[in-house]
Amino acid sequence: MTGPKLNEKATIAGERSGTRAVARHVRSSASKARVVLNLIRGLDVRSADEVLMLTERGIARDIRKVLRSAVANAVNNDEQDASELYVIACFADEGSTLRRFRPRARGRATRIRKRTCHITVIVARMSDERLAVIQARAEGASASAQASRRARVERSRQRAEEAKGAIDAVDEAEDEVIDEGADVEAADDTEAPDVAEDAAEDAVEETKDAAETEAESDDEAETVAEAETESETDDDASTEEEQN
Numbered sequence: 001m002t003g004p005k006l007n008e009k010a011t012i013a014g015e016r017s018g019t020r021a022v023a024r025h026v027r028s029s030a031s032k033a034r035v036v037l038n039l040i041r042g043l044d045v046r047s048a049d050e051v052l053m054l055t056e057r058g059i060a061r062d063i064r065k066v067l068r069s070a071v072a073n074a075v076n077n078d079e080q081d082a083s084e085l086y087v088i089a090c091f092a093d094e095g096s097t098l099r100r101f102r103p104r105a106r107g108r109a110t111r112i113r114k115r116t117c118h119i120t121v122i123v124a125r126m127s128d129e130r131l132a133v134i135q136a137r138a139e140g141a142s143a144s145a146q147a148s149r150r151a152r153v154e155r156s157r158q159r160a161e162e163a164k165g166a167i168d169a170v171d172e173a174e175d176e177v178i179d180e181g182a183d184v185e186a187a188d189d190t191e192a193p194d195v196a197e198d199a200a201e202d203a204v205e206e207t208k209d210a211a212e213t214e215a216e217s218d219d220e221a222e223t224v225a226e227a228e229t230e231s232e233t234d235d236d237a238s239t240e241e242e243q244n
Helices: 030-040 045-054 059-077 128-243
Strands: 019-026 085-103 109-125
Touching: 019 059, 019 085, 030 045, 030 059, 030 085, 030 109, 045 059, 045 085, 059 085, 059 109
Parallel strands: none
Antiparallel strands: 019 109, 085 109
């Protein structure tokens, strides 16, 4: 290549910017790799790793390995801070193609092309302005997270206090109901002897009335018997007089 490789963000031939890592002869086509590489180009290392981790394409696993290798090279060889790196460039080149054949009808064969690619990821340090923006954003996110956490804690405490107050109210109501039941039982216990005495007196009076009624009926029966006896005696006397 005579000119600069523009996808490496270089403007001079032979110039290299940032720290790179290359994976050669990856068993995937370059077109499939480029779809995933377009997702992480220009992102900071942490965001790029998160995107690759959640991407469902199989080539994302290989690209994530290359990204980690590039970050490790920058930290170990160039003494860079991993939190200040971003993906300055990433691309996939065509690799060698493995040719296979599938037998078909009438003695023919169909070519199978098993393509490979070379994946390159280049990381570099972010500018001071971008670092300041990211740091401010992180601080704001942390502050908002702390504020939201405090708000959640306060809401949970309020709910706990309300629940405790409701439980106390229910306990007080139950105690009042129990006390009222005890008072009613005590009143019933005090009224029970009086009711028993009244019932006993009524029973005695009924017994006396029944005895008096029986005595009166006996007197009436005796009177009727005496009257019948006298009438029979008179009849006998009159009969004897007539015979004489």
